[in-house]
Amino acid sequence: EADIYQTPRYLVIGTGKKITLECSQTMGHDKMYWYQQDPGMELHLIHYSYGVNSTEKGDLSSESTVSRIRTEHFPLTLESARPSHTSQYLCASSGQESQNTEAFFGQGTRLTVV
Amino acid sequence: GQNIDQPTEMTATEGAIVQINCTYQTSGFNGLFWYQQHAGEAPTFLSYNVLDGLEEKGRFSSFLSRSKGYSYLLLKELQMKDSASYLCAVKDSWGKLQFGAGTQVVVTP
Numbered sequence: 012e013a014d015i016y017q018t019p020r021y022l023v024i025g026t027g028k029k030i031t032l033e034c035s036q037t038m039g040h041d042k043m044y045w046y047q048q049d050p051g052m053e054l055h056l057i058h059y060s061y062g063v064n065s066t067e068k069g070d071l072s073s074e075s076t077v078s079r080i081r082t083e084h085f086p087l088t089l090e091s092a093r094p095s096h097t098s099q100y101l102c103a104s105s106g107q108e109s110q111n112t113e114a115f116f117g118q119g120t121r122l123t124v125v
Numbered sequence: 126g127q128n129i130d131q132p133t134e135m136t137a138t139e140g141a142i143v144q145i146n147c148t149y150q151t152s153g154f155n156g157l158f159w160y161q162q163h164a165g166e167a168p169t170f171l172s173y174n175v176l177d178g179l180e181e182k183g184r185f186s187s188f189l190s191r192s193k194g195y196s197y198l199l200l201k202e203l204q205m206k207d208s209a210s211y212l213c214a215v216k217d218s219w220g221k222l223q224f225g226a227g228t229q230v231v232v233t234p
Contacts, residue, residue, distance in 0.1 A: 042220045053226040054168070054212065061220060070223070101167055105222065113158055114214075114222055116167040 014038050017102050017117035024092055024124055032087045032120045034102035043085040044114065045069075045077060046101040054101065060085055092124045129225035131213050136231045137203055145198045145211050145228045153218030159187050159198045160212040162227065168212055172198070200230070208232045 015036040024030055036043070045058040046069075056069030060079040074096070075089050085104075089096055099121050105114040128150040137143040149157070156175040160168035172180055174189035174196060186199040200207055210227040217223075 042222075044222060046224070051164070054224040056221070056223055059221055067221075103222070105216075105220065112156060112216070113170040113173055115170070119167050 015102065015104055015115050015117045017100075017120050019120060020118060021121050022123070024122070026091075026093055026124055028092050030089050030092055030122070032100055032102075032122070034085045034087070034117055035083050036085075036104040036115070037083060038104060038106065038115070039082065040104035040106045040115075041082065042105045042114075043079065044103045044105075045075075045085070045087050046103065047071060047073065048099045048101060048119075050099070058087065092122075094124045097122060097124050129213055129215055129223060131211075131225045131228045133226070134229040134231065136233060138233050139203055139205060141203050143200045143203060143230060145200070145213075145230070147196045147198070147213035147225060149194050149196070149213070149215045149225075151194075151215050151217055151223075154191060155216045155218050155220065157187075157189055157196050158214040158216070158222075159185075159196075160214060160224075162210045162212055164210075171211075203232050205232050205234070 018033045041062045043060045046054040047057050048054045055071035057073040058077040060066045066077050099119050101119045102117040103114040131147045159171040162168040172187040179188045184201045189196045210229050212227045213225040
């Protein structure tokens, strides 16, 4: 069983609020990812990290920001939430290519901005 | 960047075999993955190929040809619970993991 956790699972919040979605993994993985997925649609990579103090934007433009101060923690922040941010956000992590290298996913955060 | 293509939907009957194709173009290659995703749930890992050839895991097999930028996932002895979206994903040489749009497999009785 994968040891990667996201909180909260569900969040309903008003427009203009600042929110942080939490993601933590206890597997010591160096790579971590944030994906955005609307119902029935594809996964879009919005942020990824190769390790501590390393973050890159994905191919889908996002108004969110991320940080990677500790290996196990990769929070995603929206400074001012808007209804267009309503979506499911999935966090994943993977280890070194020399190991079993598949990405493990958290259960996701379903965000609704009203 | 990466470009990953797979069919949108496939329908098959219970007990049958279905093959889902995936073609990709990537800057650097460090493995191809197949995931299963049921509606409303997170993706779960099915298989991984980094060298050419066939990998078999029970009812699921995956094949890779790096020279052709091609992979397939073979699902045998289909069961109703196999109705799900199947995602092809490619990791580049830096470890960046990108997903295709997914193939919705519908299993009918």
